[in-house]
Amino acid sequence: MALTFNEQFDQHGAWRREFALRLKLLSEWLKDHDLLDSAVEERLRRLESQIRTDKVMVAFVAEFSRGKSELINAIFFAGYKRRIMPASAGRTTMCPTELGYDPEVPPCLRLLPIETRLQTQPLMEWRMVPEKWHRVDLDVNDPDQLSQAIEKVSEIRRVTVDQARALGLWHDDTPEDNPMTGADGLVEIPKWRHALINIAHPLLKQGLVILDTPGLNAIGAEPELTVNLIPQAHAVVFILAADTGVTKSDLQIWREHLISEDNASDSRLVVLNKIDTLWDALSTPAQVQAQIERQRATTAEILGLKQHQVIPVSGQKGLVAKVNDDHELLKASRLPVLEQALAHGVMGQRQKILRASVAANITELRMEGTRHLSIRRRDLAEQMMELKGLRGKNMQVIKHMRARIEQEQGEFDASGARIHAVRSVHLKLLRDVFNLLGTAALKTEMTELTDALRQPGLKLGVRKAYAKTFDRLREGLRKAAKISDEIQTMLTGTFRQLNAEYGFSLQAPREPDLARYERDLDLVERSHNQYLGVSNALRLAQPEFADRLVRALATRLRVIYESALGEVELWNKSAAAQLDAQLRERRRNFGRRLEAIERIQQAASGLDDRIAEIEAQEAGLDQLDAKLAELTQHLGNTPLGARAPVAEPVLKTA
The missing domain is CATH 3.40.50.300 (P-loop containing nucleotide triphosphate hydrolases)
Structure with missing residues (x-):
């Protein structure tokens, strides 16, 4: 039997609550296993906020x-x-x-x-x-x-015609739309x-x-x-x-x-x-x-x-x-027919959009987690190869190996200045994007539009003023997208070079899709053009009404630009977190290699013990990878329905 809107909404609420619980448990598991860098944490926070505040x-x-x-x-x-x-x-x-x-x-x-x-x-x-x-x-x-x-x-309130006019609820040029005047000359307004x-x-x-x-x-x-x-x-x-x-x-x-x-x-x-x-x-x-x-x-x-x-x-x-x-x-x-139309049209569409967004974020989470594990797995493989190469070697060779590791460590630390220089260029370009999408740029555009609308006379050219404003807004977004392309190209090249030199596995994150915010601008412009018909031309002649309209526009645009900036920030965090994670793991790797050499120098059995430890760690990484896949799949398969279990055993025991 078809669900009513209320029943469908109940199911949607149950799905959101169950998803939020599973997300919290996944977050705790990632934290417990040191897989929670700033980018992963930000993605989790956004997912949680999206589900919690979804209206x-x-x-x-x-x-x-x-x-x-x-x-x-x-x-x-x-x-x-x-x-x-x-x-x-x-x-x-x-x-x-x-x-x-x-x-x-x-x-x-x-x-x-x-x-x-x-x-x-x-x-x-x-x-x-x-x-x-x-x-x-x-x-x-x-x-x-x-x-x-x-x-x-x-x-209601009863006011004079002058008061109603001042409040924008009386228009001399459209008497048919005005409220009725009582015998006392007063009119009713809300x-x-x-x-x-x-x-x-x-x-x-x-x-x-x-x-x-x-x-x-x-x-x-x-x-x-x-x-x-x-x-x-x-x-x-x-x-x-x-x-x-x-x-x-x-x-x-x-x-x-x-x-x-x-x-x-x-x-x-x-x-x-x-x-x-x-x-x-x-x-x-x-x-x-x-x-x-x-x-x-x-x-x-x-x-x-x-x-x-x-x-x-x-x-x-x-x-x-x-x-x-x-x-x-x-x-x-026939009320149930309307409720079913709302259930399938509104809730069905809303769930489809939300689930698609959630699925994309879960995929990114899985990739980020897998990348962390891959870094650890590669470092373990390097250590294993190095240690197996020491079997049967005398202490002089082992001593030479220690010196070589210390030299590598010194060279790696010295390369930090070059990595910092690349980051500086990246951040400079990023600041240009932030300036184009920031509050100051938007405020400037709204001021120009307000000035245009304050010109004397009927606002028959108001559409033209709006068109120019939206053209400039779109041009600003395109400039931001172009700079983003430059940053992406630079990141891709830099990451490829670092991968070649240091054996990293850096991968430039997916570039933000700023074109979709241009489509959002088109929708906003269309809704304003619809409102700027001939019937509102007289209202627009009043400066206070025009100001109110521009402020309403600024409110809507602010939401679009904040969303675009949020996407750029997440992109930046993802790139920076990757680099930070690999640098951190490499430094840890040097420490572990030196520690292993020291143990081998101190005890004959140290080499075999260390090789056994690495094998156990590799097996542990395989288990973590399997668990990560299990948890993210479990998150994506959150059941839709009020009777969904609170949490399946896999999450309780993780």
């Missing part, structure tokens, strides 16, 4: 009164046996609301006052200033208190700009983040929603009303904020909600079904989707059915 964001987007909050209640909160998100008549979500879980923060609702829109800081910066948010503590064991507290996201709900719901604890967005006005007025949060969501559920189909404002939201040709088709789902309004006692079930299918086909055609991406549902009946354990009503609501 899956599902954004629910709709115009007002489409039943969005009720649908969220039905899918995620039916276990409370009542509504949690405000969804009754006259009560609706007025501000963008994120539901997630942070163990460092007590259960609470945090609300950002609407007045913060008068300042240019993006939402990401406001998140760093918790004292500016209004906080309401939540009792997760009391559904009534929880529901009552969360109703605050529905609160009391809060953004809401964060932190509760230990089982799904939220496992990394699910739900983004509940209000209607068109709120989405358009908050650029960070359109250019950051919604594009980065792993799935977007766009909700329409089955009885009205695609209205003008629905179509505007879809065209300006949701179309994205680079998103996987199954990450964009359209829900025809409230199909129960079409359940007509005067029509046969077949007639009702035909009407739903017609509306579904028309919706798919208007939005340019395949029909299977449009899912008819009754969120309200689905919630009622779950609360009352009414299986027939649940089936009629």
Whole structure:
């Protein structure tokens, strides 16, 4: 039987917990056997962080009164046996609301006052200033208190038209989009700009983040929603009303904020909600079904989707059915069909991406560990050959051998200056890459874009200003990639030379793929161009709105550039750690060889004893190599499912 989204997410959480446990045990084993250099440690840390912090964001987007909050209640909160998100008549979500879980923060609702829109800081910066948010503590064991507290996201304020205009919620040039004016001349606006709900719901604890967005006005007025949060969501559920189909404002939201040709088709789902309004006692079930299918086909055609991406549902009946354990009503609501689409589309795709990334990192871990063992194995082989060559030789020959080892050691130590010089050139080039991808370069670009947008008059040339900015950003990435190529060529040549001279087994690590960050830039540019349509030209004439848009862009770009820098740093660490490991092992090797000569000089049986020790060490390395292969394979084969064993015996006894 197909899994619901909640069940699939439960399995995903179980897989993450089991993987984290196996990773911890592998890390301890590597440390115990001195196989944990800085590069391996960094890769383990990133893997652990990736699994621990992996989030899956599902954004629910709709115009007002489409039943969005009720649908969220039905899918995620039916276990409370009542509504949690405000969804009754006259009560609706007025501000963008994120539901997630942070163990460092007590259960609470945090609300950002609407007045913060008068300042240019993006939402990401406001998140760093918790004292500016209004906080309401939540009792997760009391559904009534929880529901009552969360109703605050529905609160409104009545302000003058001038105040609404200053907040960017009133536009003289588009009167049809403005809120209605009361008899007293005041207009209703949201009391809060953004809401964060932190509760230990089982799904939220496992990394699910739900983004509940209000209607068109709120989405358009908050650029960070359109250019950051919604594009980065792993799935977007766009909700329409089955009885009205695609209205003008629905179509505007879809065209300006949701179309994205680079998103996987199954990450964009359209829900025809409230199909129960079409359940007509005067029509046969077949007639009702035909009407739903017609509306579904028309919706798919208007939005340019395949029909299977449009899912008819009754969120309200689905919630009622779950609360009352009414299986027939649940089936009629078609809610399970939507849950399965989310499970296969969102979770299936997310697991596929995460597992591919994890598999690549495990392969690199295995290679790093094997390389360490190979260095040790080669040094043992050299010692064995040297010692076997001493059999039957007199003490004078052994003394001469000691002198030769000491000479080799001296020459090797003297070569350190040359290796240091190579590293200096490498680090100089690396600094150039860091400068191109660093915060200062990004800040300069954002300042230039802000200056361009502050030019007087309507921003009809705004696309051109953005295009120039992204062209320069792409050029910077290409320069960084070119320097990376130079470093890689230099590393390859240097490592080949050191291998030839000292018998090392250095191998230049895989070069960072900076081209994929250029593709990320393309996606960001596309989402901004989508937002820079004619409908927003008037807003862009306001300097504070343009500043807010640029700050939102900077927030998104910072994430991309930090990821690119992280990949370059890991590449550098991997190269440096290899060289350090081989230099360290070679120095140890000299020490062991001199110690063996000394023991042979002191006792006749010393030679045979030392040869036996090396044979035992070689056998030990074979066992370590087999165990490393076993552990990394075990890590990669972490089972998907809640009933996975905590740890298999191979890890317990390692």
